[in-house]
C-alpha cells in the first residue's frame with residue numbers, strides 16, 4: 223500500500239479533519255486524524271493492517287506477539303496480529319501508567335512488536351514500550367499506521383510506519399493567528415500530558 227493509498231483510506235472515511243484541535247500532548251494542530259472513523263470499517267482496517275503486517279515482517283521479521291497502547295492501538299493491534307497469525311494484547315492506564323492487566327502476559331523469549339495507531343510526539347509509544355520492557359520477551363521494534371512527526375519523534379525503538387506526514391503542531395502560547403481564530407476541540411481520550 224502506498225502512502226497516498228493510506229491517506230485515501232483516511233479521506234474515504236472522513237477521518238482527515240481540518241480545523242483547530244488540541245492533541246493529547248497539549249499541542250495545537252490544524253489537522254486531526256480521527257482514526258476511529260477508519261477503524262469502524264473492518265474492510266478498511268483490514269487493508270491498512272495487512273500492509274502494516276507486511277511492513278513489520280520486512281523490517282523486523284515475524285513476531286510472536288503484538289502489544290498496543292489502549293485505546294487507539296487496540297483495534298489496529300488486533301487486526302495486524304490477525305494478518306500475522308499471532309496474538310494481540312494491550313496495555314492500559316492504571317494510576318496514569320500503562321500496564322498489562324486482565325491476565326495478559328509476555329512470555330519469556332516472545333518476539334514482540336508494539337503497534338500504535340498514530341505517532342505525534344511519540345510519548346504514548348514510549349510509555350507503551352517502557353511497559354513492555356518491564357516484562358520478559360524480546361522487543362523487536364514499533365509500528366504505526368501514520369507517523370505525523372514525519373520521522374522526527376524518537377520512540378526509543380526502531381519505528382516503521384505506513385505513512386509519514388509533516389503536520390504542524392504548536393504550543394498553546396505560539397499559535398499562528400489563523401489557528402487562534404478558530405474554536406478549539408480536543409477529540410482524544412487522554413487528559414493533557416506534561
Ligand SMILES: O=P(O)(O)OC[C@H]1O[C@H](OP(=O)(O)OP(=O)(O)O)[C@H](O)[C@@H]1O
Nearest residue numbers: 246293294342343344345346410411412
Ligand atoms: O505521540 P503522542 O503525542 O503520544 O500522540 C499520539 C497518541 O495520541 C492518541 O492517543 P490518546 O492518548 O489520545 O488516546 P486514545 O489512544 O485513547 O485515543 C493516539 O492514539 C496515540 O496513542
Ligand SMILES: O=C(O)c1cc(=O)[nH]c(=O)[nH]1
Nearest residue numbers: 245246254255340342410
Ligand atoms: O496527537 C494526537 O493526540 C492525535 C493526533 C491525531 O491526528 N489523531 C489522534 O487520534 N491523536
Ligand SMILES: [Mg+2]
Nearest residue numbers: 292293294346
Ligand atoms: Mg493512543
